[in-house]
Amino acid sequence: MRPYGQFCGxxxxxxxxGQRWALLVLRDLLxxxxxxxxLAAGLPGIPSxxxxxxxxxxxxxxxxxxxxxSGADRSVxxxxxxxxEALVPVLDALGRWGAADMRVPREGEVVTxxxxxxxxxxxxxxxxxxxxPRSTYQVTIADLTIHVAIDGDDVRVAPGPHPDPxxxxxTGPGLRDLLAGAVGPEQxxxxxxxxxxxxxxxxxxxxxxxxxxxxxx
Amino acid sequence: MRPYGQFCGxxxxxxxxGQRWALLVLRDLLxxxxxxxxLAAGLPGIPSxxxxxxxxxxxxxxxxxxxxxSGADRSVxxxxxxxxEALVPVLDALGRWGAADMRVPREGEVVTxxxxxxxxxxxxxxxxxxxxPRSTYQVTIADLTIHVAIDGDDVRVAPGPHPDPxxxxxTGPGLRDLLAGAVGPEQxxxxxxxxxxxxxxxxxxxxxxxxxxxxxx
DNA sequence: CGGGATCCCCCGAGATACTG
DNA sequence: CAGTATCTCGGGGGATCCCG
Numbered sequence: 033m034r035p036y037g038q039f040c041g042x043x044x045x046x047x048x049x050g051q052r053w054a055l056l057v058l059r060d061l062l063x064x065x066x067x068x069x070x071l072a073a074g075l076p077g078i079p080s081x082x083x084x085x086x087x088x089x090x091x092x093x094x095x096x097x098x099x100x101x102s103g104a105d106r107s108v109x110x111x112x113x114x115x116x117e118a119l120v121p122v123l124d125a126l127g128r129w130g131a132a133d134m135r136v137p138r139e140g141e142v143v144t145x146x147x148x149x150x151x152x153x154x155x156x157x158x159x160x161x162x163x164x165p166r167s168t169y170q171v172t173i174a175d176l177t178i179h180v181a182i183d184g185d186d187v188r189v190a191p192g193p194h195p196d197p198x199x200x201x202x203t204g205p206g207l208r209d210l211l212a213g214a215v216g217p218e219q220x221x222x223x224x225x226x227x228x229x230x231x232x233x234x235x236x237x238x239x240x241x242x243x244x245x246x247x248x249x
Numbered sequence: 250m251r252p253y254g255q256f257c258g259x260x261x262x263x264x265x266x267g268q269r270w271a272l273l274v275l276r277d278l279l280x281x282x283x284x285x286x287x288l289a290a291g292l293p294g295i296p297s298x299x300x301x302x303x304x305x306x307x308x309x310x311x312x313x314x315x316x317x318x319s320g321a322d323r324s325v326x327x328x329x330x331x332x333x334e335a336l337v338p339v340l341d342a343l344g345r346w347g348a349a350d351m352r353v354p355r356e357g358e359v360v361t362x363x364x365x366x367x368x369x370x371x372x373x374x375x376x377x378x379x380x381x382p383r384s385t386y387q388v389t390i391a392d393l394t395i396h397v398a399i400d401g402d403d404v405r406v407a408p409g410p411h412p413d414p415x416x417x418x419x420t421g422p423g424l425r426d427l428l429a430g431a432v433g434p435e436q437x438x439x440x441x442x443x444x445x446x447x448x449x450x451x452x453x454x455x456x457x458x459x460x461x462x463x464x465x466x
Numbered sequence: 467c468g469g470g471a472t473c474c475c476c477c478g479a480g481a482t483a484c485t486g
Numbered sequence: 487c488a489g490t491a492t493c494t495c496g497g498g499g500g501a502t503c504c505c506g
Binding site: 035036037038039040041042043044045046048049050051052053054055056059076077094114115118119121122123125126127128129130131132133134137138140141142143144147150151154205208244247248249 | 252253254255256257258259260261262263265266267268269270271272273276293294311331332335336338339340342343344345346347348349350351354355357358359360361364367368371422425461464465466
């Protein structure tokens with residue numbers, strides 16, 4: 033990591049986070065602890081040596097901790113430190129900014145589990161008017177499944193299915209338009225952007241809970 | 250700019266802002282319009298070809314606009330677009346995060362005008378209790394001079410001297426401790442971290458207006 | 467003199483293979 | 487499973503040159 037030679041917080045941040053793949057490694061770790069091979073699988077295209085180098089650097093910079101699990105499963109697990117967790121609101125803001133002119137996947141772009149979870153997390157509107165105080169959702173895109181559990185102001189987004197979702201939503205990249213409000217809930221249903229099963233009256237609540245606008249101009 | 254191949258706002262942001270020097274070029278432009286040579290001078294160590302390449306890419310990405318000034322001074326000026334301005338709160342947060350474990354300059358690190366202005370801007374506490382509703386300050390570090398004008402909740406930080414400052418503050422990298430609250434106003438005076446001239450009673454107001462904490466642990 | 471373009475060198479990323 | 491080893495290649499670092 034070549035230094036910028038400036039006594040400046042932004043320059044220091046850029047030295048760490050400007051490294052190739054660094055932001056995405058952190059994004060994945062901030063969704064939950066990951067093993068080396070989890071990370072490799074969740075970051076299609078990352079060269080193995082680059083992943084190893086990033087993890088080593090991020091550990092040295094105090095953002096990532098290695099935990100060697102003992103016992104039957106003696107794999108190595110990487111987890112974010114408190115310093116990395118302090119980045120969550122920053123990465124959320126960065127992600128929303130980047131999403132502002134992201135409407136349709138480019139050729140060959142994929143959606144990963146961490147991308148989906150962190151996108152929805154960054155989109156949470158805690159003050160949204162809700163139809164119901166508690167609700168649970170399961171969202172599927174291609175072969176990915178995540179879930180959302182809302183309890184009052186507490187909104188949780190996490191990987192994997194939900195044991196007992198009120199509503200199951202199957203969708204695709206068109207979800208982006210829905211989050212931006214460019215497509216309303218009824219229109220999304222009508223146009224087949226989403227397929228619902230379960231308590232369909234909860235869908236409005238789901239849509240109101242998340243928002244990531246498009247760039248104004 | 251090699252794509253990450255993920256349909257994800259953070260990945261899109263990383264493709265643009267993860268480029269070497271990109272964040273610092275934007276930081277400088279967000280302080281004010283700059284000519285090519287202004288940028289080169291404000292970013293010590295940036296290779297000329299890299300600056301040219303970044304500007305071209307940032308223009309293509311819709312973050313930077315070129316404006317060819319006509320008339321006597323027919324220089325080219327670069328300015329941030331609205332899309333770049335939407336980054337201001339994000340870069341502020343990033344800079345504060347980076348500053349959280351930045352206490353002392355590393356060997357050879359310098360302070361630039363844009364670094365100083367944007368650091369102070371990101372540190373503004375709009376809800377700070379003030380001794381006086383209006384006040385103006387001039388801050389000098391080495392050969393750099395910037396100024397601050399406070400009018401109620403309106404706090405402005407800009408390059409250059411102020412025509413009629415209430416208080417002139419000469420300081421150095423020790424300003425970092427002051428912003429973090431690790432050193433109080435009186436202590437800063439006593440230890441020679443700052444040298445004041447003018448209305449010294451305004452110094453407490455100045456200190457209360459800006460805050461960038463150190464990392465907790 | 468401002469605003470770049472060009473050249474060469476080298477590091478770090480990409481790709482792939484291989485090992486404890 | 488968790489990396490290291492090796493090779494290639496594009497882009498950055500540094501200096502110099504060029505053009506209006």
